[in-house]
Amino acid sequence: xxxxxxxxxxxxxxxxPSAIVEGAVQAARELQGLEVILAGPEAxxxxxxxxxxxxxxxxxVVDAPDVVAMDDSPxxxxxxxxxxxxxxxxxxxxxxxAAGLISAGNTGAVMAIYKVVVGTLPxxxxxxxxxxxxxxxxxTVLLDVGANVSVRGSHLQQFAVMGxxxxxxxLGVAAPRVGILSVGxxxxxxxxxxREVYDALKGGQLNFVGNVEGRDIFNGNAxxxxxxxxxxxxxxxxxxxxxxxxxxxxxxxxxxxxxxxKALMGLFAKAMxxxxxxxxxxxxxxxAKGCCIVCHGRSGSRAIKNGIRAALEFAKGxxxxxxxxxxxxMKAGKGPQAS
Amino acid sequence: xxxxxxxxxxxxxxxxPSAIVEGAVQAARELQGLEVILAGPEAxxxxxxxxxxxxxxxxxVVDAPDVVAMDDSPxxxxxxxxxxxxxxxxxxxxxxxAAGLISAGNTGAVMAIYKVVVGTLPxxxxxxxxxxxxxxxxxTVLLDVGANVSVRGSHLQQFAVMGxxxxxxxLGVAAPRVGILSVGxxxxxxxxxxREVYDALKGGQLNFVGNVEGRDIFNGNAxxxxxxxxxxxxxxxxxxxxxxxxxxxxxxxxxxxxxxxKALMGLFAKAMxxxxxxxxxxxxxxxAKGCCIVCHGRSGSRAIKNGIRAALEFAKGxxxxxxxxxxxxMKAGKGPQAS
Numbered sequence: 001x002x003x004x005x006x007x008x009x010x011x012x013x014x015x016x017p018s019a020i021v022e023g024a025v026q027a028a029r030e031l032q033g034l035e036v037i038l039a040g041p042e043a044x045x046x047x048x049x050x051x052x053x054x055x056x057x058x059x060x061v062v063d064a065p066d067v068v069a070m071d072d073s074p075x076x077x078x079x080x081x082x083x084x085x086x087x088x089x090x091x092x093x094x095x096x097x098a099a100g101l102i103s104a105g106n107t108g109a110v111m112a113i114y115k116v117v118v119g120t121l122p123x124x125x126x127x128x129x130x131x132x133x134x135x136x137x138x139x140t141v142l143l144d145v146g147a148n149v150s151v152r153g154s155h156l157q158q159f160a161v162m163g164x165x166x167x168x169x170x171l172g173v174a175a176p177r178v179g180i181l182s183v184g185x186x187x188x189x190x191x192x193x194x195r196e197v198y199d200a201l202k203g204g205q206l207n208f209v210g211n212v213e214g215r216d217i218f219n220g221n222a223x224x225x226x227x228x229x230x231x232x233x234x235x236x237x238x239x240x241x242x243x244x245x246x247x248x249x250x251x252x253x254x255x256x257x258x259x260x261x262k263a264l265m266g267l268f269a270k271a272m273x274x275x276x277x278x279x280x281x282x283x284x285x286x287x288a289k290g291c292c293i294v295c296h297g298r299s300g301s302r303a304i305k306n307g308i309r310a311a312l313e314f315a316k317g318x319x320x321x322x323x324x325x326x327x328x329x330m331k332a333g334k335g336p337q338a339s
Numbered sequence: 340x341x342x343x344x345x346x347x348x349x350x351x352x353x354x355x356p357s358a359i360v361e362g363a364v365q366a367a368r369e370l371q372g373l374e375v376i377l378a379g380p381e382a383x384x385x386x387x388x389x390x391x392x393x394x395x396x397x398x399x400v401v402d403a404p405d406v407v408a409m410d411d412s413p414x415x416x417x418x419x420x421x422x423x424x425x426x427x428x429x430x431x432x433x434x435x436x437a438a439g440l441i442s443a444g445n446t447g448a449v450m451a452i453y454k455v456v457v458g459t460l461p462x463x464x465x466x467x468x469x470x471x472x473x474x475x476x477x478x479t480v481l482l483d484v485g486a487n488v489s490v491r492g493s494h495l496q497q498f499a500v501m502g503x504x505x506x507x508x509x510l511g512v513a514a515p516r517v518g519i520l521s522v523g524x525x526x527x528x529x530x531x532x533x534r535e536v537y538d539a540l541k542g543g544q545l546n547f548v549g550n551v552e553g554r555d556i557f558n559g560n561a562x563x564x565x566x567x568x569x570x571x572x573x574x575x576x577x578x579x580x581x582x583x584x585x586x587x588x589x590x591x592x593x594x595x596x597x598x599x600x601k602a603l604m605g606l607f608a609k610a611m612x613x614x615x616x617x618x619x620x621x622x623x624x625x626x627a628k629g630c631c632i633v634c635h636g637r638s639g640s641r642a643i644k645n646g647i648r649a650a651l652e653f654a655k656g657x658x659x660x661x662x663x664x665x666x667x668x669m670k671a672g673k674g675p676q677a678s
Contacts (some may be wrong), residue, residue, distance in 0.1 A: 183573065214579075218584040229522070230522055233522040234573070234574055237554040239578070240553075241558055243585060244558075246581075249611070254606060270592055275584070
């Protein structure tokens with residue numbers, strides 16, 4: 001069988017290496033057509049792997065002795081830790097030995113190293129980090145959430161195409177509804193930038209639904225929402241902090257209620273699973289060559305498994321090639337095409 | 340006794356006029372040194388007032404026969420409904436017959452009419468709409484949340500001064516911690532705009548705490564957070580929608596759980612009171628002459644009473660004059676001063 005190889009940074013994230021290795025083992029066991037490559041200091045990773053029964057699993061370890069810390073600057077990690085899992089993994093993607101890399105490590109370092117080692121698609125001006133947001137209707141792809149603090153209209157148009165294909169090929173949405181994040185739904189509302197992009201997308205062939213507002217990120221009124229990395233980053237962090245604040249307030253109330261309160265927190269935790277990033281397979285860096293997925297720093301084994309699954313779907317769907325073709329069409333003045 | 344007069348738009352908001360009049364009556368009964376002026380179609384408002392015992396209360400009605408609808412465009416409301424409560428109320432502020440206006444009506448119309456009729460402080464380039472956000476540590480003032488889609492650095496500096504005085508004079512924070520909303524805490528993180536403002540505020544005399552992130556809006560790490568109206572509006576709407584999404588998911592889980600589910604929802608409702616906008620007195624339009632406060636469209640009587648209270652504190656603290664003096668100092672090259 002031909003298997004698609006995905007490299008996993010065994011040392012990235014708060015619960016590395018144990019949760020990462022566990023998730024990788026689960027992925028190798030459950031997903032079809034996959035080979036998992038765990039990158040990290042060989043002895044450390046091998047010891048973690050030995051805790052699982054991996055006898056017949058398509059899983060191996062490659063040595064990457066340097067470890068990138070969460071507080072290393074991206075530049076430092078890039079220049080001084082050339083034998084990190086990120087460098088080794090990105091190198092394998094570059095050489096065609098693997099289809100993608102996933103990491104729950106330092107986001108800035110992952111993106112910087114991947115961009116330098118593997119590079120971006122020829123037609124992409126700026127890769128974008130895409131967050132997969134849970135909604136009552138499915139999953140909304142919000143991009144950019146932090147790769148590009150300031151962007152031009154042409155970048156946002158590319159983000160729309162990239163988000164379209166991620167939603168379609170990885171999340172399985174047939175005709176993703178694409179919106180622009182703005183401050184009012186009507187055409188003409190928003191900034192000079194959003195108006196420019198509105199006009200461009202209106203004439204294209206994506207399933208464009210116009211302006212959407214902050215409240216639409218979590219209600220599922222669009223499958224793909226494009227914005228600059230500044231606004232997207234703020235929106236994402238606001239949402240995390242609201243969930244924390246609500247949870248904190250409820251926990252306080254529950255603690256005051258004694259035993260019955262404890263039982264109720266269990267029910268609450270169940271409801272909150274819907275908002276658990278672990279379900280959503282991490283944030284892909286769209287527009288990069290190959291496939292690079294950044295998982296949440298707090299990722300447990302389930303998040304890692306789902307991140308690997310997303311990378312596998314991305315590679316199977318040839319999402320990178322589809323994005324590249326579409327951007328070439330746009331460049332030729334043909335406008336975005338839906339499928 | 341000298342009383343400070345506040346005009347209340349009796350017809351603005353989803354629950355007008357009954358909840359508005361009720362809140363106004365409560366304010367007139369409970370707050371010291373206040374006179375409430377209810378503006379709206381006289382017969383309608385008088386009939387509502389007659390349902391309460393107002394015999395000795397400092398409360399009166401002024402006739403304003405035109406009614407602005409939630410879906411009227413601000414321009415329409417401004418040009419065609421010159422006898423609306425907003426026009427009449429703003430006119431009274433302009434002529435010194437009242438110190439401020441509060442409304443739970445159409446935000447765009449309130450701001451447009453107030454700005455044209457009453458105007459902005461001489462040293463203010465752009466008024467800003469400030470949201471008062473509940474946190475575990477108190478109330479954070481986030482501005483701008485929608486008045487100005489794009490801003491220059493000098494505007495954000497003015498927002499910092501305006502927010503400082505609102506926090507100090509109305510919310511009672513002795514030395515408000517002022518931050519800039521950015522995408523990373525370290526100096527140098529963010530956009531060209533945030534870096535420019537960082538440098539300017541670093542040298543000033545406000546209690547400047549540097550960059551804050553989206554997550555800091557709800558954790559109380561700053562008392563005042565300045566940002567452009569695009570980002571601020573998105574942040575505010577995201578937070579509202581996350582609360583709705585969490586509530587919805589919880590209600591679904593609770594419904595399936597029978598009696599314990601009901602108990603959980605009771606506990607949750609109690610916990611969520613902390614996040615109730617009704618506690619926080621609405622969003623002041625800072626930088627306008629006099630005082631203009633926009634309350635949430637869904638405001639009930641308690642929100643209106645607290646909005647009136649905020650307007651009264653604003654007037655008592657002479658917040659407008661303090662802002663004006665401080666901006667004059669800044670113009671003279673003296674930098675912002677804390678108190």
